[in-house]
Amino acid sequence: MKRGYVKLYVLGISMFVLLLANLFIFKIANPYIISGLLFLFLIATIITLGIEKDNFRYKKDVFLNIVIILLIYYFLTYFFGLFTGFLKSSYSLKLVNIFKNAFPILLVIVLSEFLRYIWVSKSKENKIGLIVGYLGFLLIDVCLMLNTYDITSALGLTKMICLVVFPSITKNILLTYVTYKVGYKNCIFYRIIVDLSVYILPLFPDFGEYINVILETVLPIIIVIRLNNLFNYYDLRKIKESRYTKKNLIIYSVITFALLVIVTLTSGYFRYYALTIGSGSMTPKINKGDVVIVKKLKDTEIYDIKKGDILVYNHDDKIIVHRVNKIIKNNGQINFKTKGDNNNTADSWQVKQDEVIGIVKFKIRYIGMPTVALNELLNG
Template sequence: MICRRNVYERVSVGLIIVLLIIYLMGNTSLFSFIPSYMLTYWIIPGLWMVFILFMWFKVPKMHLETKLRHKGTILVWAFNCGVAMLMANLFAGMIQGFGKSPYSHSLQGILMNILFIFPALVGTECIRSYIMSTFGKRHKLKVACGVIVLMTFLGLNIGKLVQLTTLKDLTMYLAEQLLPSLCENILATYLVLCGGPLASIIYVGMTAAMEWFSPILPNLDWLAKGVVGMAVPIGCLMVVSSRYSKLTKEVKAYRIKEESIWQWAPTAILSVLIIWFTVGVFPIYPSAIATGSMQPMIDPGDVVLVRKVQDVEDVEGLKIGDVIQFSRDDILINHRIVDVLEQEGVTVYQTKGDNNSGIDSRLVKIEEVKGTIVGVVPKVGWPTLLFKSSNPEDLIDIEF
């Protein structure tokens, strides 16, 4: 028995090496001497098909953890998860609109895309299943974490990743690609654990089929893609894990211990959303106040909630009495509009702090307006002020 287990483990290590080699072929310049079209549409798919045949006929078979009578039910769940993802994307598209697919839908284009997508998908999920079946019986939680991280890493585009230079670019990449990929791999790994490779192939394949073969696709912004890409897999995971627990009638205490990897996912997503809000990627963002120029409405140490200016129409809609946030010499100032003027045919705003004795000496231009104040949270900005206090010169140009 120990000898047979060693064979399975050696095979699993070999499968991981094969996976890494194919990834390097498609995502690095190590094989740049091969024409990219030939590498992408012929060599790599060919390797995947040879690999699948090898696994089917030569690799020792592993038995599923799930009883055979439950497998059909789990496959139905996997299909329902795929439907949920498709419906969520369609619903989001109804809100934000649809656009034409960038992929070819000629007969040749469809055949080439099938050749590009599905051998890799089937091969990857077979490897995922084999690793979980080999190592997961003894160290289920650790192995699941390792598989999730490995598969998420192999889904990264290294070329695009190294081009990220700003916090905004990194945040958008995390929201649009990395975190949805992580959530998809969490669900796919759980489906593999419950129902074998076919379960994850059904789920992942349905999502891939919509992206590659639908003539129109939801035209979603990066934030909407992130919300759909994280919320749907995690929601499906919670439903499937709950039903699977009832299906197999396992001991409650054991399930709590073993499923902790799935239970932290909603907390992780909530933490990410809080970070996004803090760094200002939502339409409303927080900003700490350092001065008392807007007392009694806003005290030093308060945090104001600022609704971003989205376009020129938002700025032109500003009126006397609105409290706006605007930038001046890299400093953010929050003052009230006291007059709307025209200067050389361009709209400008006269502002004043409620606690100041006079109006601001400089007019605010349209391009300087960041947003309008829609709320105040008292005193929670004091930690930010402690950092700013070491650089008092930053506040010299603010008028009191």
């Protein structure tokens, strides 16, 4: 192993471990502190690995393509906002407050993208180094949102994964790709437009947070596909290999579709959603770690629930998945008695109409075990 790679691994793993410790132990989300951490790593990286001159071709072409795609993106989203309505920004638009809110994030952007540039330039022939760096930048995004979502709760962890991790995955793929091809300047520009717009723009289309996250997840993939085609066009050696462009398009499309399905099913925003089972009360029909697909019921559909259906409902701020073993109708109202298949006795309470969420349609065995294990780890 080359000596330079050893230094690269040591720096990368150190940053990754420290960010991981922050995620689960220190839980620091202050952007100034994270900027300080990035600055220290940047200095250590420059001293240890050095820095290469930013001497890339096609920077202007990449910049132009990013600008065009962002203009189209914002035009379309605000156009459809005419039909869905708009939300007023929750941030003050006074110049002083804009600076106060945006400056710490700007620091994180500049430092992280400069660090990414050095990291990528030193890892071009080392896939492991690129992956370690990529995961580190992914963790930075997560750490910045620790004050927004409580990852010690199942709901908070799910929201963090859906609303932060998924968009960050595709965003960092784009930023790493652009850095690899043309350096850091276009990445800084992209992030200033996308990440700081929340502090600058007065109105935003009211799509709902989960539709927004789908858009934020797809946008970087669209840009990657466009830039990949651009570089294939410019590189004469790759023109004959244009079939790979189609192959990449298929791969990106599959990844995008998979992410959309995951976000859709885990969000709870749509008619069907996925729910991880955290107990064994429904064994053997549904085991701990299984994921069930829940069909949310309208008020009129609650009357169609039959004895034997597996009901999903809220009780004492907990989501319970138990089987209906008795239906109680009284003066037009309908309540349910439920029991876990693996429990000796029925539940002591009655489930009211307004507590019903939906019914289980089908299950997927054990794919939720990582979520269960992580939740148990966080909650002791």
